[in-house]
Amino acid sequence: MQTTPNWSLQQVPDMDAEQFRQWQMLLEARTGVCVSDQRRVYLQTSLCSRMRALQIDDYQRYYDYVTDGLTGTIEWSALIDHLTVRETSFMRHRPSFDCVGRHLQQRLQQSDGGQPLQLWSLGCASGEEAWSLAITLEQAMAQVGKRQNYGIWATDISLKALEQGRAATYPASRMGGLQEAEIRRWLSGRENGQLQISENLRERVCFSRLNILELAQAPIQDMDIIFCQNLLIYFRRWRRRDLLNMLARRLVPGGMLVIGLGEITDWHNPLLIPVADDRVQAWVRRDDNADQE
Ligand SMILES: C[S@@+](CC[C@H](N)C(=O)[O-])C[C@H]1O[C@@H](n2cnc3c(N)ncnc32)[C@H](O)[C@@H]1O
CATH class of the missing domain: 3.40.50.150 (Vaccinia Virus protein VP39)
Structure with a gap:
């Protein structure tokens, strides 16, 4: 039986190069946003906050979840809120x-x-x-x-x-x-x-x-x-x-x-x-x- 990970005790796990490439491509294909190598930690942290909510402890499983059917579409919309940089201000420039x-x-x-x-x-x-x-x-x-x-x-x-x-x-x-x-x-x-x-x-x-x-x-x-x-x-x-x-x-x-x-x-x-x-x-x-x- 699979045990539920104790997220509060875990650090954000590292993703391997192939997983990173897969997520980069998905994000760019769906939003146009390119995630540079320097922003890998940011990507991991953002993914993990959603994975934690869903009790998923594996980037590949989460990728499959997000790219599958209607539940995936709904999850994608929640994930976007974590992935996008929304920094702004009044009269910014x-x-x-x-x-x-x-x-x-x-x-x-x-x-x-x-x-x-x-x-x-x-x-x-x-x-x-x-x-x-x-x-x-x-x-x-x-x-x-x-x-x-x-x-x-x-x-x-x-x-x-x-x-x-x-x-x-x-x-x-x-x-x-x-x-x-x-x-x-x-x-x-x-x-x-x-x-x-x-x-x-x-x-x-x-x-x-x-x-x-x-x-x-x-x-x-x-x-x-x-x-x-x-x-x-x-x-x-x-x-x-x-x-x-x-x-x-x-x-x-x-x-x-x-x-x-x-x-x-x-x-x-x-x-x-x-x-x-x-x-x-x-x-x-x-x-x-x-x-x-
Ligand atoms: C850094 S904020 C800029 C906000 C504001 N324009 C400013 O200059 O202060 C970038 C915004 O673009 C949005 N965004 C990212 N990808 C997008 C896309 N493919 N289509 C529409 N909006 C997108 C994000 O959700 C985010 O709110």
Whole structure:
């Protein structure tokens, strides 16, 4: 009879080279994320936290479990919450949000107010990036003195991250990137030192699960802003290029695509004009209709 391992007394077991390769390939095939050799311990620790919950003490058995049938699919979704790096913060890269703010001001000035503005935080983690976009747009509207209807998509592969985003409640100690006035204006105090995003913003953001590898099937298009930071860095260069080409086609003419600084080099798309600002990596879609989809 198999004895249940006493996990509390065990260290995370080492996986052999073949097992590591197998898990690397599975993760990349399903999410695009490459796990480097340096992150082997991180992978082991993440797998073990799920294996512990299921009382499975062998990487191979767990692999077979995850890749088998409906139970495997359900388990995969729980595992993803342990495997993904979900580090984020409000206004994480302020120059990028400032750039978006200036761009939105221009668009608002030129707009007849007919079409709602559409923004997208892709790989939104626990939502701070989406709320930062909402605050940036609200501030742009206040600057220009003109309001326009808008909606924000916030998508991520992790259901846990999306749940946190929807709750829109964060510890007061994690307001890092926001200025005092922004906190006072857009968040309100809750019990236990938590702050909640104001209802005005909450009703604007729709959190939804999307694996970026399934972008082709996603019905999200005609975006005014696509903001995708600290996600593509985990992907191979060819995949980053393919995804960026697809994102370029999801912009309206005059829409802006923003990624993290240095997340792509030597990439050019005929639909896009790079933003001339060394502090950001962003492009604006040309006004012409040169779409080659
Ligand atoms: C490091 S966080 C970045 C969060 C935010 N964009 C920022 O810059 O602060 C990366 C996010 O990408 C998500 N992610 C990883 N692989 C993904 C995939 N294939 N599709 C969609 N989201 C993915 C993770 O769940 C995680 O929340």
